[in-house]
Amino acid sequence: MSATPTYxxxxxxxxxxxxxxxxxxxxxxxxxxxxxxxxxxxxxTGLSGAGKSTLANAVNQALFERGLATYVLDGDNVRHGLCKxxxxxxxxxxxxxxxxxxxxxxxxxAGVIVLTAFVSPFRAxxxxxxxxxxxxxxxxxFCSADLSVCEQRDTKGLYAKARAGEIKEFTGISxxxxxxxxxxxxxxxxxxxLEACVNQVVRALIDQGIIPSQA
Amino acid sequence: MSATPTYxxxxxxxxxxxxxxxxxxxxxxxxxxxxxxxxxxxxxTGLSGAGKSTLANAVNQALFERGLATYVLDGDNVRHGLCKxxxxxxxxxxxxxxxxxxxxxxxxxAGVIVLTAFVSPFRAxxxxxxxxxxxxxxxxxFCSADLSVCEQRDTKGLYAKARAGEIKEFTGISxxxxxxxxxxxxxxxxxxxLEACVNQVVRALIDQGIIPSQA
Numbered sequence: 001m002s003a004t005p006t007y008x009x010x011x012x013x014x015x016x017x018x019x020x021x022x023x024x025x026x027x028x029x030x031x032x033x034x035x036x037x038x039x040x041x042x043x044x045t046g047l048s049g050a051g052k053s054t055l056a057n058a059v060n061q062a063l064f065e066r067g068l069a070t071y072v073l074d075g076d077n078v079r080h081g082l083c084k085x086x087x088x089x090x091x092x093x094x095x096x097x098x099x100x101x102x103x104x105x106x107x108x109x110a111g112v113i114v115l116t117a118f119v120s121p122f123r124a125x126x127x128x129x130x131x132x133x134x135x136x137x138x139x140x141x142f143c144s145a146d147l148s149v150c151e152q153r154d155t156k157g158l159y160a161k162a163r164a165g166e167i168k169e170f171t172g173i174s175x176x177x178x179x180x181x182x183x184x185x186x187x188x189x190x191x192x193x194l195e196a197c198v199n200q201v202v203r204a205l206i207d208q209g210i211i212p213s214q215a
Numbered sequence: 216m217s218a219t220p221t222y223x224x225x226x227x228x229x230x231x232x233x234x235x236x237x238x239x240x241x242x243x244x245x246x247x248x249x250x251x252x253x254x255x256x257x258x259x260t261g262l263s264g265a266g267k268s269t270l271a272n273a274v275n276q277a278l279f280e281r282g283l284a285t286y287v288l289d290g291d292n293v294r295h296g297l298c299k300x301x302x303x304x305x306x307x308x309x310x311x312x313x314x315x316x317x318x319x320x321x322x323x324x325a326g327v328i329v330l331t332a333f334v335s336p337f338r339a340x341x342x343x344x345x346x347x348x349x350x351x352x353x354x355x356x357f358c359s360a361d362l363s364v365c366e367q368r369d370t371k372g373l374y375a376k377a378r379a380g381e382i383k384e385f386t387g388i389s390x391x392x393x394x395x396x397x398x399x400x401x402x403x404x405x406x407x408x409l410e411a412c413v414n415q416v417v418r419a420l421i422d423q424g425i426i427p428s429q430a
Contacts, residue, residue: 107322109292
């Protein structure tokens with residue numbers, strides 16, 4: 001064992017190869033330049049059954065086919081992992097959205113276009129997630145299918161259970177959904193077909209200079 | 216508003232462009248094929264001052280220069296964000312490592328080589344993080360600089376404070392560090408220079424078929 005800590009020193013002086021290795025030298029700008037696209041958070045919000053996860057995954061697929069770095073955070077990969085200690089009380093819902101916001105920020109920093117697909121019913125919680133990042137890095141996408149459409153679909157049978165009182169505090173039935181007042185994008189997932197919705201999101205990303213117009 | 220939920224239906228039937236958009240269709244394998252490298256978790260562990268974060272960031276830089284998708288999780292971007300509600304009690308340290316393991320798993324799923332740089336002193340906590348993923352997706356890297364070297368460096372002045380009793384339960388001084396028994400890699404961050412340590416990690420990734428031998 002050397003008494004002189006050469007290891008630590010080499011990061012701050014010495015040959016040019018080592019100077020290049022300063023702390024956290026790979027930042028968002030460097031990744032954007034290498035990949036040819038910026039990162040952003042696409043925050044999908046809407047009622048259960050509004051098509052958030054379907055749309056997020058379809059947009060993810062479309063962006064992947066353009067060769068872009070993307071990732072979807074949704075109930076499947078968050079509620080059973082990072083947030084498996086949380087229930088559905090108001091405090092736990094708030095903490096759930098807080099963690100998702102923080103993880104989305106990490107993906108943003110990693111140069112990845114991250115798509116979050118959670119009901120996220122409360123305006124204050126969504127605004128906290130927005131406040132974690134710079135202006136322009138948070139694109140709130142309101143999936144506007146209304147309650148009657150969502151309840152008619154009832155893809156997971158949750159509305160029926162909520163109406164029967166088997167699920168407490170179900171958003172839209174026994175717990176409020178606070179629609180965004182000024183979302184960056186509003187997508188009519190009640191009436192439009194999926195392809196049109198995907199194209200609307202992709203077009204917005206192109207128009208805002210986040211992704212190139214050509215693949 | 217259409218009474219027929221055309222939106223939901225189109226994901227599961229219809230034109231081939233829509234069939235392709237099934238749920239979570241972009242998986243790790245698809246990303247690995249597109250990017251030309253596999254994802255993995257590089258879990259750096261060792262005493263404070265052992266050079267975990269320096270090495271992780273230098274490896275990150277080297278992999279970035281090869282055009283690979285990478286990201287470093289360390290105290291800078293985790294303790295003040297996702298885990299800012301946690302202190303340093305045993306329970307909070309355990310929850311801290313649990314969340315880092317879950318977030319690392321998300322990056323792994325996103326096709327990113329994720330490097331975690333935390334003391335992570337307890338074997339049981341590291342083994343829990345390892346158990347979250349498949350065999351071979353977790354590469355434990357022991358940064359083996361010993362206490363005397365780390366304390367002599369004392370890059371953050373923490374050892375002096377711990378010796379003075381100003382920091383309680385400081386790993387190596389007043390709280391144990393449980394060295395890995397069978398780490399995938401052991402790097403002598405006490406005596407080797409940084410470039411040699413970086414090369415050792417990169418070589419291991421090539422040897423294990425995670426990244427290609429050429430940039």
